[in-house]
Amino acid sequence: MVDRKYLLNSKQMASFVTEGYLRFDSLIPDTINQEAMREFEAGMRGAPYGTPLGQVYPEASAVNRLLAMPEVEGIIQSLVGPNPLFDHHAIHVRQANEAAAQHLHGDAVIDTRTHFDIQLMYFPHAIPLEMGGTLLVPGTHFRRINESEIGRYQNMRGQIPMVCEAGTLLALHHGIWHCGRQNTTGRVRYMFKIRLNPTVRQLKLWNTDDLGDPEVERILATRYSWFEDASGRLEIMNRSRLWRFLTGDPEYDTDYWLTRVENMPEMLLEEAT
Amino acid sequence: MGNRRQKVLVLYLSNSALDSKVLAWSIYDGTGKEAHTTGDSDTPPYATGLDALKAGWRVIQFPQLIPPYPGDEYSTSFYKHEFIFEQLEAVDG
Secondary structure, three states: OOOHHHOOEHHHHHHHHHHOEEEEOOOOOHHHHHHHHHHHHHOOOOOOOOEEHHHOOOOOOHHHHHHHOHHHHHHHHHHHOOOOEEEEEEEEEEOOOEOOOOOOEOOOOOOOOOOOOEEEEEEOOOEOHHHOOOEEOOOHHHEOOOHHHHOOOOEEOOOEEOOEOOOEEEEEEOOOOEEOOOEOOOOOEEEEEEEEEOOOOOOOOOEHHHOOOHHHHHHHOOOOOOOOOOHHHHHHHHHHHHHHHHHOOOOOOOOOHHHHHHOOOOOOHHHHO | OOOEEEEEEEEEEOOOOOOOEEEEEEEEEOOOOOOOOOOOOOOOOOOEHHHHHHOOOEEEEOOOOOOOOOOOOOOEOOOOOEEEEEEEEEOOO
């Protein structure tokens, strides 16, 4: 178990629930970044699906050292617990002068769980705008779609192209819509992605000392510019449901959306008076 | 279509009204003059679907209004309000 000071706080967890990802700029030191680049270019071995994460990588490897950083352990432990399973990893490459972006997609298959996997995306070198950093659409992780069915959506309001310094890490909810963008530079772009499965109930795994901070509720009420007028309200409801799941608070709500439609009194008038 | 080619504009609007706000968009150009791909623009080509009509696009699909399946009222998936437009453009040869 990592020291409590490295765990995420409630505001960060609320951001994860709202946006579907957390971003940690320049978190990984250059010594690991440079070694990771050499390992990625040489190719890396993975492990069978479901292998305990601690058994996947050689101890001295760059990825293992990255995963062993207390800051990274704190992120993982807060989201999926201290002993997650390795699902799979991939080194994603956008070739130099690769004109077409990937189609927008969600990974794996349509997934109706409230429980969630995370994917860490690690950018070992700096990514300028024109280099094809991953495109994310914050808040799309509640939408039930199957992989590339959304490929016809080329652009959405609020989409975020990853532009970052070396050593930047993203922690994604498995459902978020994303794609690799076109790379108009003459250099190859690398991104390492690893998917992790929880092995414990995802209940208050982070540092909950600030759970009552009003900022948490404000974050959970965020609306996005890609929301449709009506279904945008459903997004807030689905977000509240995930927050209830994570906190164990069955009555949490944002702006009364869930509470209103859950109100089905059974008490007879005679009992109420 | 002779020497004409189809350009297709897909607009995802904020509700079922054609004059509601554009939230997402895609363009496919059969003339080959433009090549659009995911994430190539942060600014919608028009503010509303009606603005696309005013610019000369012909609407060729209005999305049907389909009520949610029972039990699925609170789940979200694809955009509901997908309007498709076309223009026919002359090409050489």
